[in-house]
Amino acid sequence: MQESFVTIQDLNLKHQQKSVLTDLNWTTNIGDNWVLGGASGSGKTSLAKIIAGLQSGVGNVKINFATNTQLPAEVLFVESWYQFKNLEGVANFYYQQRYTSQQAKDTLTVHAELVAYGKEKHLHFDKVEPILEALNFSAFASSQLIELSSGEHKKLQLIKALWLKPQLLIIDQPYTGLDAASRKNLNTLFDEVAAEGLQLILISNDAELPDSINHFAEIKDGKLIEVDEFNLASHVQQHAREIPDFLKASPVYSSSAIIKMVDVNISYGEKQVLKGINWEVKAGEKWLLQGHNGSGKSTLLSLVNGDHPQSYANELYLFGNRRGSGESIWDIKQHIGLISPEFHWYFDATSTVWQSIASGFYDTVGLFQQLPYSKSAQVDDLVEYFGLTENKNELLSSLPLGKQRLVLLARTIIKNPELLILDEPCQGLDQQQTQHFNHLVDELCSNGMTLIYVGHFESQLPTCLEKRILLEKGEVKVVESLNTKTRRAELQSEIMRSTS
Structure with missing residues (x-):
């Protein structure tokens, strides 16, 4: 009998009086790596945040962390984009500010951000360097956070997550803004950490996935349904409306x-x-x-x-x-x-x-x-x-x-x-x-x-x-x-x- 890792029973969530999740049940076992797909707004991100303890729902969520591994007993949720802050801890930037070099000095550099993260999580810096090289990010060490594009910010989030290697890694839209070469290298990195015992839940409708993914699901009418790989992204084609x-x-x-x-x-x-x-x-x-x-x-x-x-x-x-x-x-x-x-x-x-x-x-x-x-x-x-x-x-x-x-x-x-x-x-x-x-x-x-x-x-x-x-x-x-x-x-x- 397979040993369960995440067990969810009768989970309910409402948003503005509308039901998002309804008596949702889901069990993931040791060795399972999932892709969670489906329609926008179906509740995928909310479910991920509940598992990670970042949002509350009504129901039971239990995670059985392994004790026979060096991987941290953590759930890390990587959001679809990262809201960085300036040196004073404020995030109220304006759009043109990223192109004004004098004001850009208000934010940390990529190197300083990684140093701070490594110190917080007690990580060795030499372990992040291969990840930086794989995602072609080493050249951005001196770049200010505010200077980075959306794809570069996504890479920075992914680099920190793969450096930490928690027991459960949940990533919302992992391929957002990434070029083709980066997507392929990222999937190789996912397979490497999965081989070390890290378990993945990827929220994605993309077809390019790591080989380690072995389960597929989507949320329909508030409930999680396991689906076949080939039906993951199949939705009823919307009738094309006439433009105004x-x-x-x-x-x-x-x-x-x-x-x-x-x-x-x-x-x-x-x-x-x-x-x-x-x-x-x-x-x-x-x-x-x-x-x-x-x-x-x-x-x-x-x-x-x-x-x-x-x-x-x-x-x-x-x-x-x-x-x-x-x-x-x-x-x-x-x-x-x-x-x-x-x-x-x-x-x-x-x-x-x-x-x-x-x-x-x-x-x-x-x-x-x-x-x-x-x-x-x-x-x-x-x-x-x-x-x-x-x-x-x-x-x-x-x-x-x-x-x-x-x-x-x-x-x-x-x-x-x-x-x-x-x-x-x-x-x-x-x-x-x-x-x-x-x-x-x-x-x-x-x-x-x-x-x-x-x-x-x-x-x-x-x-x-x-x-x-x-x-x-x-x-x-x-x-x-x-x-x-x-x-x-x-x-x-x-x-x-x-x-x-």
Whole structure:
């Protein structure tokens, strides 16, 4: 008879009077490694937090830690993203602050963060170095926490977890923001620690999983159901809704040239992040922007968004005007709809769903004025389109991560912008939501919208993409056409080969 490790009996949880978990029962045995998948908002993260003792539920949760192992008798829950703090223990940062080097010194470096964590957990620093190398993170030792992108923050969380090696490691969306090579190396690390007795619960709908995973489950109607591996991510396909009428109109372009960069360089002290970038985006083009974590993608986009202070020191043209010719950051942003994981971090979570979407008209992180009727009607149309009607008066922060991201995606397109910048837009979405959103992107782009799309997962890309720019170590490595199905298939093969 197998020895049980985690036993859950009759677990119940309500959120705002709605049942999330209902008489849930689950037993994991010694040697079991699970993937917990399913629809966004089904209760996966709440269940993980209850097991880790970070949230309360009604019911019985028992963990039988092993006594014949050197692994710490701990449950470590790694959230989908990490809320870091400055040197004074405060986390109230603003979005543009990560690009302002003087203010960035308010946070710890990666090395200092690891030293502090090692001291807290009584870990030997030489044990973390192989993990840093495997995830290609050694070069970030001197980087400030606020300078890191979402993928780099995810790596830092994973590095600390794999360094600690608790008896039970639960990770929410382990592959979020990671490039293909990092995902493969991470799975190798998972298999290594599992061989040492660490047990895994991964919350994920991704197909790339470690070999050590031997059980699959999802939550439906508040109960945990073990499923077959091949049915893990199968959901009923959502009927594609017709996009709102106001998004069917072609954007009104102020210039035929959207972006032009001439020998653009960005440095932080002796660290050069972008090197001699030459890139031109014309009205109506649809670009895929790719590169490994740390290749410079976020910095490149910050120049386009008007957020980076070093844009004035470079030859950069946005919407037909040279940067620094008298336009304000708000003049630039009125042309752009933006979503990124970093923007999500810094968004005002005290706004309601309706207010969050409406704020996109004014490029603010909250709604500070009353909308005219015509604009209010557009917000209502998007609320319905994204299936958020029952949530429209709820606080953004009260929603599951997937629905929060849908709200911000709706905010991104509310003004039918000339340029749509979608940086990993499907992070936190389940398969159905991803399919729904990419259908919308394809529809918008068929009406003439210009697109820059950042995505590491080839299965999550819209079909409208026509061109690709690939960054490597801050330089442009490839600029190519994606106009044929053959080339898209070749691209998929190239990415798979780069991980082997």
